[in-house]
Amino acid sequence: MLPEAPSPHDPHVRHMRRMFLAVVTGSFLFLIPWIAYLSASLPDHREVDQWKLAWVGFDAVLIVALGITALCAWRRLQMFIPWAVVTATLLGCDAWFDVVLDWHSDDQTGSLLTAVCAELPLAALLLYAARRMIRLTLMIAWHHAGRTDPVPPLSRLTLVVLAGELSTGREKAGGAGPPGARDRGNRGNRGNRGNGAAP
Known part of the structure; x- marks a missing residue:
């Protein structure tokens, strides 16, 4: 049974949205x-103490995110979608800082090749897959509505937008009465129609 969608006119919902x-x-x-302030005030060159910790820590977070994304993909979990977006974002950040911070250094070519051949294509693939999964989920919900x-x-x-339509469709299918009765009515209607569109 689907939860009731909160009304956009509910005072609590409106307050939280504001x-x-x-x-x-x-x-x-x-x-x-x-x-604008940073662009005018930051120095072009600066010595830092925790350079290694910053990059090792960032790459460790990236590895964890990539591993969770792969696990969700293998298990076909809906949580793949947000984890794919998070991992793609981290890959984009990694490519940006690698290229910018290695500019005019001995590592510039390696950073550019890594960004263009690995990090950015993988990020694009993850975003594409996440969008496809969102679209597929939406098409299924659209059909059930x-x-x-x-x-x-x-x-x-x-x-x-679909939550209210699913609730409205369930009420029309079940008619007036307690939720249990409406749910039983929906199950009976589905049995009579075969593969119907009701959720």
Whole structure:
């Protein structure tokens, strides 16, 4: 049985959404002058003490993320999607800092080759696979909601748009009465129709 989707008009939901939007938008606006300040104030050269720890620690996190992503893929888990996005992001960061920090050094060629031939292609593959899995999950949910029109692109689909439709479809199929009765009615309807579209 699917959980009820929270109403966008619920006061708690609206309050949490306003807080979230304020934090994200405020962070975005703060970073614009901060980047300008850093570009004017940071030195071009700086000695650091924990260079080895920074890179070994980052690569250790990358290995853990890549391992969890591979495990989720082998076990066909939905958690593959967020882990693939996280790992792709880490790979992109790794490529960026490797190339930029090794510029005009003896390691520049190796960093460029590693970024172009390994890190960035793997990141692109993970993002592509995550998008495909999201799209496939959406198509299944679209079908279970009883929709026959084409699935819109992810860029135009609003959040939790299907949850309300699934709940509405379940109520129409089961009619009025307690949730247990509606659920039993849905099971009976599915049995009569064969492979129906009800969830």
